[in-house]
Amino acid sequence: MRTKIKVLAVFCLAIFGFMAFKPLDKKMVIIDAGHGGYDVGADIKGFEEKAITESVASKIKELNKNENVVIVLLRDGDTSMDLKERVFRINNLKPDLVISLHVSSTANEKPNGVGAYISSKKKFYDHSKEIAENIINKIAATGNLSKRYVSEAPFYILKNADFPMVHLEMGFLSNEKDRSYITTEKGQTEIAEKILESL
Numbered sequence: 001m002r003t004k005i006k007v008l009a010v011f012c013l014a015i016f017g018f019m020a021f022k023p024l025d026k027k028m029v030i031i032d033a034g035h036g037g038y039d040v041g042a043d044i045k046g047f048e049e050k051a052i053t054e055s056v057a058s059k060i061k062e063l064n065k066n067e068n069v070v071i072v073l074l075r076d077g078d079t080s081m082d083l084k085e086r087v088f089r090i091n092n093l094k095p096d097l098v099i100s101l102h103v104s105s106t107a108n109e110k111p112n113g114v115g116a117y118i119s120s121k122k123k124f125y126d127h128s129k130e131i132a133e134n135i136i137n138k139i140a141a142t143g144n145l146s147k148r149y150v151s152e153a154p155f156y157i158l159k160n161a162d163f164p165m166v167h168l169e170m171g172f173l174s175n176e177k178d179r180s181y182i183t184t185e186k187g188q189t190e191i192a193e194k195i196l197e198s199l
Helices: 002-021 049-063 083-093 122-140 156-160 176-182 185-197
Strands: 027-033 069-073 097-104 114-118 147-152 165-172
Touching: 027 049, 027 083, 049 069, 049 097, 049 165, 049 185, 083 156, 097 122, 114 122, 122 147, 122 165, 122 185, 156 165, 165 176, 176 185
Parallel strands: 027 069, 027 097, 097 165, 114 147
Antiparallel strands: 114 165
């Protein structure tokens, strides 16, 4: 319990320090690499969702050349983080946008493509939908992933984060064609680049 309190205290100090030195004219975008630690997410043929999301998140931060955009990784490394902690961190950092990275998986191997979910909150709906559609269009334009849709979803993090947010599904791990793209260095780099172009 004491360890958890210490970690929380350090995180809060880091937040205040970051906010104190963050120029007001810069846009903060939080990248939430879905799952992590003991929660591997989808796991097919030795490929784990948590590793894919972490890799793409890291690439987004590394490849960002826009001086007006600050990329903050919500999960930096293979660590476990429950949904309440994710929401707590998001709401304390007060970002301009949150992009939560995931990959889909179904028992049926046919479904494929890149899609997104957003909150039904009217305050953020239009902005979140615009960003989501922009990301999907740019990724699908590469010709490697088909374009799916933007839908509303009652996911905990979408319901409780008080900022514009996109839950991005970067293809289907259960689909052979998607899997052969999203598990490669080239595919993950390309997805990261398209997300950055959308900001």
